Amino acid sequence: MPERILGGRYKVQGKIGIGGMATVYRGTDEVLGRTVAIKTMLPQYAADPSFAARFKQEAQAAAALQSPYIVGIFDWGKDGDTYYIVMEYLRGTDLKSGIRTHGALDSRKVAQIGSQICQALSVAHKHDIIHRDIKPQNIMVQPDGTIKVMDFGIARAKNSHLTADNSVLGTAHYVSPEQTQGKPLGPTSDIYSLGIVMYEASCGKVPFDGDDAISVALKQVNEQPVPPSQVNPNVDPQLETIIMKCLMKDPQARFQTADELRRALTDYLAGRVVSVSNNATTMIPAGPTSRMNRTGGTQQMNRVSNPSGATRVAAKVDSDDEDDEPSGGGTGKKVGIVVGVIAAIVLIGAIVYFALGNQNATQSVPNYISMTQDSAVAAIEQTDFFQVGSVTQEYSDTAEEGTVIDQDPQSGTLQERGTKINLTVSKGKKPAQEVTVPPLDNMTPDQAQEALSKLGLVAKAGDSVFSDSVDSGLVVSQSPAAGTTAKEGDTVTYSLSKGKDSKSVPDVRGYSESSATSTLQNAGFAVSxxxxxxxxxxxxxxxxxxxxNGEQPAGTTISLTISKGPKPAPQQPTTPTTPSQGGNSSGNSDNQGGDTGNEGGNSDNQGGDTGNEGEGGSDSNNP
Known part of the structure; x- marks a missing residue:
């Protein structure tokens, strides 16, 4: 399965874990370049058409659930014979592993976790989705303490009651009494399961345990849980009251909505007195022969059949039974009670006998996942029924080295004596491989993300910078540089170009040419x-x-238009001079007066004219 591409876009990578219904892998969405979790259905379920149809329906419904406390569903599909769900990839550990590692949790921490789960259930219930499989394995605790509920996508596609092959082993510890009997389920069924989760988180153990699913389910129906404070004296009495109300056998006696339970937990966390109308005293006592509850009332034990063919014991408490009984009928009623109790015990024994009668022929495979290799091998050998098969190793991002991450056959399946249990053990996280950093120059952010993701590198956008050579919005630089060596998972930071550095051109109108030139040059512009x-x-x-003008890239040439001052007035044309006696003298005389500039010339001309005046008579210049 690793390295396979599902749906043309989801690359399957290392295995994260495996459950009774599906295997979960870490993967990459190669279109969006993000890490995702990919859950693939086991072949024996994917081959069932009815399961496939319900799987599709519920995956689509789960995708509509939007809550910070629900694992997001991104996509679902079928590739060949493989059905898959693509969901949010989470970092952290499941609550079951946390309880195994740390034991019982502080009461306030339990209430905080329960309150967050309530918010997830509230969203689902308002969409008419009943989870049906609330258990610590389906609750992820993230590093910041926030929880996310998983498996809404396939919850209603799972078997909701006991089947012939004990397929609910592993979840029988958390199912409600009505779920084991195949009755219609409502929000209160999830609330019962949440009560079991809070009980286990408070005590470090589940309230009901047994060798197989049948025995555990019968205890869910017929036995009263030991109060948490008797298992762990540090459990706060108010939290214990809330938990015990969740675990009422009658669904009507529990909290009726997830919001109602959340308010009770919120009040407890805020230090307010929690007022819980808890009929815990009316619950069935652990011993079937007890006839008195804590208030002294008598209990009438009735045999009630259910659709699955099993028989449950229902308790009716009435402190005034004798007042309602006809006179003289007390003895007969007591005899009836005794007969009812005996009949119930006989029937329960018969169920257990027939359910387990063939145990020597086949047995249900225990769950060895999360155990150390040595512990799992020892546990298999101690069964004296199964044998240790092959032990292989795989890398795992979530399981510690030496921890069992997979087994074959799967837990809960019925197998014959001598069956070999093959184990897959974690080698720890896969060592990061060295890769060569690719060049990102002139790439868009999406292209850079894709190029880095293919090599297992993480892309990070840094500060944008101006560039004279790279267009705006494209990668202009990167660190580490292209061609250097990095390890898978390392981060490559790139900077995008903002284009050329633009500045506002100063307004130099009215400046002298030299002042305008220096002002523009100081601002980063050229001048012509x-x-x-x-x-x-x-x-x-x-x-x-x-x-x-306006905003211009630095270095732009600014062209100036310079003034030559006012335009000069046009010159008047001069009149030509005609040499004639008398008239010319008169004319020259006028010209002399009217044209200062020609005054001297006219005087010379006047003299000449005078010299010519006596021509033809006495001329001193002519001998």
């Missing part, structure tokens, strides 16, 4: 003079306008 034009409003040599 585009052209110079006349301006009536901007002094000569100053900036009229610049382009581009």
């Amino acid at each position: 003079v585009g052209n110079s034009v006349y301006s009536d409003s901007v002094d000569e040599g100053c900036v009229i306008s610049y382009t581009p």
Whole structure:
């Protein structure tokens, strides 16, 4: 199964654990690049069409349950003959392992765990989903102390009552009396199971135990649990009252909703007095021959048949029995009680006999998972019925080295004498392999995540930086660098480009050309003079306008337009001079007065004209 791709996207990796219904693997969602847990159904269940249909229905229903105390269901499907559920990958340990390791827990811790489980059950019950398999193995305790309830996806696809092959062995310790009898179940059935969980967490042991599922289930129906404080004197009396109410045989006598139980636990944790209407004194006494309850009332033992063919003993307590009895009928009633008790004992013995009568031919395989290899081997040899088979080793991310993580045949199955039990033992966590860090340059975040995930590396986005060469949103740098060596599980941090560093162009209108140039250069821009034009409003040599403006990448060239000052007025054209006597003198005289600039020239011309005035007469220049 490892390295197989399910549904075209879920890569199956190391095995995490195995139960009576499924095997759980660590995996990777290769589309989203995240670690997931993948639960695959065992072949003997996947081959059953009715199971497959209910599995699909319940997986879809479980996916709708949203709660911080419920393991999230991401997907489900079928690949070939394999049915699988993809769910949230959790770090931590299951409550069963915690109890085995640490023993009984503090009363406040038990109440805190119970309160969180109640919140998970409340969400499920409001969706009309009964878990049916609340047990410590299905409760994950995370490193921060938060719990998550598992297996909502297949809970209702499991057998809810005893079957011929004892398939509920391992869960019979936690099932409600009505569940063992095949009766309709409601929220109070889960509350009973939660009561067993809190009892075990408080005492370090379950209230009812036996050699097989049948004997344990009969005790669930017929026997009264020993009060937790008699097993562990440190159990708080108020918490004990809450637990005992959960364990009432009559579903109507228990807490009726998970919210009601949670309020009682919350009151206890807050130091408020817990007022529990607990009819614990009316429960069936542990010894079938006892006829008096704690209040002195008599008990009438009745034989009640149930659909599964078993027989249970129901208790009716009435402290005023004799007042209701017709006069003179007391002796007859007492005889009836005795007969009823004897009949019940005989019938229970018959059930146990027929259930276990063939024990010499076949026996139910015990559960060796979570035991050390030496302990499991010793336990198999001590049965004098089974034999130790092969012992193989596999890496495990969750089980300590030397711990049994799988067995074949599975626990709860009936096997013949001499059957070999094959064990799979944890080698501890798989050593991280060395890989070469790939180059991430110019990749999108999704591409970088995918490239690293394929090598078992963890991607982490660092700070974004400006880059003149890499487009915005793409990887511009990474650490460790491409080509270096890293180990699986190491983190590679990458930085994304924010594009070129952009700045606001200073407004230099009205600045002199030199001032504008230095201002723009100091701001990180280049400068060029585009052209110079006349301006009536901007002094000569100053900036009229610049382009581009606004936010621009650093280094952008800013073009300046410089003023040449006001535009000069156009010149008037001059009148040509005609050399003629008299008129020219007169004209020159006028020109002299009207045109200062030509005044000297006109004077010279006037003199010349005067010299010409006597031409033809007496001319001193002509001999």
